[in-house]
Amino acid sequence: MAETDAPPPPAFTTAALAAATGYSVGLVRDLEGLAVIPPAARHTNGYRRFGPAHAVALRAYRALAIALGPVTARITLREVQALPYDEAIARIVALHVALARGRADALAALDALTGIVDEDRHDTPDADADGMSISELAAALGVRTSTLRFWEQQGLLTPERTGPLQSRWYPLAAIRDARIVAVLRAGGHRIPAVQAVMRSLREVGDTRDLHTALSDRLRTIGRQSEALLRAGTDIADLIALGPADHQEP
Incomplete structure (x- = not known):
């Protein structure tokens, strides 16, 4: 054939x-x-x-x-x-x-957010002694002090000013905001997205938008x-x- x-x-x-x-x-x-x-x-x-x-x-x-x-x-x-x-x-x-790493970061951010929300439910009322200096907060979050100043410039944090030198002082509410910003940034969110979430959080006082933002990030990565x-x-x-x-x- x-x-x-x-x-x-x-x-x-x-x-x-x-x-x-x-x-x-x-x-x-x-x-x-x-x-x-x-x-x-x-x-x-x-x-x-x-x-x-x-x-x-x-x-x-x-x-x-x-x-x-x-x-x-x-x-x-x-x-x-x-x-x-x-x-x-x-x-x-x-x-x-790289995508797998982004997913792991978003999952870790969700876990961290859960921890922050749980702490908020059990925290005692704010007191003057409960706060951190900028260097203490930077060390606690694992970021540079310049990063905290940048977040402040972007309207994400509002520290108090104390002493004759007007040094930055972060009460519990500001520490909580800083932790949430750190969570969102670690989860892959850019500054404009973080600003939108923080505005919503301050207006509504609810962390559900934070959870939604991180869940959306996971779906996007998927x-x-x-x-x-x-x-x-x-x-x-x-x-x-x-x-x-x-x-x-």
Whole structure:
């Protein structure tokens, strides 16, 4: 029985590739120009001709953009295609490790918040002697005194001023605020998000928004991790093809 040649892989025009992957024609061209996807082959008339690897690369880019944001996704996808296979895979594994670390930080922050709330339920009323200097509070939180000053500038903390030198003094309420800010920052929240949560806490006097913010952070990391898993499969397929297989003959 005579052997038959396998059918050639499908080829796409720019418009066909865009339609197949849900991208605009302009974005496909931009991503090729940025070396995010492999270079297209060219017909004799100069028109681009894409192959299956380009569809895989675009699918990987979409998932990476969900996991990392579009800028980091472009950099990452460009880099992994230029690296040896084992180094490229290690690069993706490192991204998973970073997300896992973020999840661990958010979980630790939730645990710390639970402890703070529990202490609030059992604390005795504030007294003048119950407080800390800026150096004492910085040491207790494991941050620099400059960090506490920055938080104060951002409206997150309001220490009292004491003595002829107007030194900062943190009563129990300010210490509690500082601990909550530290929890949110450790959980991956940026300053604007922390400001919003602290405003809500002061207006409502309820820590449920804090719990919601950290829980939302965990859900976001979960979505990012899922997207990164999907991207990793496509990237492994893409770099296993090798540069010579990216273009149609």
